[in-house]
Amino acid sequence: xxxxxxxxxxxxxxxxxxxxxxxxxxxxxxxxxxxxxxxxxxxxxxxxxxxxxxxxxxxxxxxxxxxxxxxxxxxxxxxxxxxxxxxxxxxxxxxxxxxxxxxxxxxxxxxxxxxxxxxxxxxxxxxxxxxxxxxxxxxxxxxxxxxxxxxxxxxxxxxxxxxxxxxxxxxxxxxxxxxxxxxxxxxxxxxxxxxxxxxxxxxxxxxxxxxxxxxxxxxxxxxxxxxxxxxxxxxxxxxxxxxxxxxxxxxxxxxxxxxxxxxxxxxxxxxxxxxxxxxxxxxxxxxxxxxxxxxxxxxxxxxxxxxxxx
Numbered sequence: 158x159x160x161x162x163x164x165x166x167x168x169x170x171x172x173x174x175x176x177x178x179x180x181x182x183x184x185x186x187x188x189x190x191x192x193x194x195x196x197x198x199x200x201x202x203x204x205x206x207x208x209x210x211x212x213x214x215x216x217x218x219x220x221x222x223x224x225x226x227x228x229x230x231x232x233x234x235x236x237x238x239x240x241x242x243x244x245x246x247x248x249x250x251x252x253x254x255x256x257x258x259x260x261x262x263x264x265x266x267x268x269x270x271x272x273x274x275x276x277x278x279x280x281x282x283x284x285x286x287x288x289x290x291x292x293x294x295x296x297x298x299x300x301x302x303x304x305x306x307x308x309x310x311x312x313x314x315x316x317x318x319x320x321x322x323x324x325x326x327x328x329x330x331x332x333x334x335x336x337x338x339x340x341x342x343x344x345x346x347x348x349x350x351x352x353x354x355x356x357x358x359x360x361x362x363x364x365x366x367x368x369x370x371x372x373x374x375x376x377x378x379x380x381x382x383x384x385x386x387x388x389x390x391x392x393x394x395x396x397x398x399x400x401x402x403x404x405x406x407x408x409x410x411x412x413x414x415x416x417x418x419x420x421x422x423x424x425x426x427x428x429x430x431x432x433x434x435x436x437x438x439x440x441x442x443x444x445x446x447x448x449x450x451x452x453x454x455x456x457x458x459x460x461x462x463x464x465x466x467x
Contacts, residue, residue: 175368178209178272178310179388182361182375184341184368185210186270188303189312190278192329193345198359199314201379202345203274204236205386206312211240216268218243220250222280237384241269250275252298253282266305273302278315279330286331296338317344325364340367346425348376348398355381360398399425399433404442404457413446413454 176185183189183206191199200223207217219242221229226246233242251257252275265271275281284291303311315329326336328344336342342365348358358378363371376398378387402423407414414422420430434455437443444458
């Protein structure tokens with residue numbers, strides 16, 4: 158079972174460094190959970206990884222149990238995905254069914270550097286995801302599929318918990334076993350876009366990464382007419398999006414909101430929203446006043462105040 162430290166260090170020094178399908182976000186192998194609310198972009202992010210893998214000559218196996226075949230086909234077409242990609246749509250593939258699991262393991266074992274997507278996680282098993290014993294059983298089954306090929310990447314799309322108080326690493330619904338099992342957990346948040354723009358956008362926060370930088374954020378935009386994916390790292394794009402959301406929220410509440418209420422209303426990271434509120438106050442786009450009940454509230458600045466500030 159054990160080996161001398163010199164032997165161990167010599168052996169692992171020859172292993173390749175960590176690499177990525179999506180830089181600093183999606184690793185090229187391992188176990189990944191993508192966590193978000195419904196319709197936030199989980200499937201799109203998984204398909205971005207599939208596109209990158211297929212372009213590199215890898216085999217892609219997608220178990221898709223959500224939505225119509227036409228809608229899913231439109232997504233594949235929109236992203237211009239091609240190559241060794243195989244789809245199991247609405248086949249009721251269950252990881253806790255022994256025969257189904259054996260078939261998955263056989264298929265994964267013979268695949269070339271496979272990427273396997275399960276979407277959504279709730280359709281993958283029949284049981285109570287809050288039950289620790291059941292959750293432990295499910296992740297053992299998932300590990301059996303992942304371990305069938307040492308070069309595999311397994312991606313599971315899962316819905317976030319309604320409990321906003323849970324920590325980032327436990328944002329997913331169900332038992333904490335799932336968050337502990339993953340090598341990488343990506344928490345995704347939808348970025349609103351106008352229909353006429355013909356694109357979808359979202360922000361990805363790395364909640365857990367064994368080989369990457371936990372807490373890193375990236376924003377992605379997909380042009381549905383060309384399939385082109387653009388990515389921005391850092392705060393510039395996110396700041397603009399958050400500013401728009403803050404102003405929209407305050408337009409809907411002309412009487413103003415307390416600072417602490419704005420992150421809750423937007424369902425975004427508290428410190429990020431409060432930093433943007435402060436920036437908007439500093440530039441004169443917002444003002445802080447005392448409400449009728451004596452509490453400080455933030456409002457959109459009147460036109461004359463904004464003109465003086467500018």
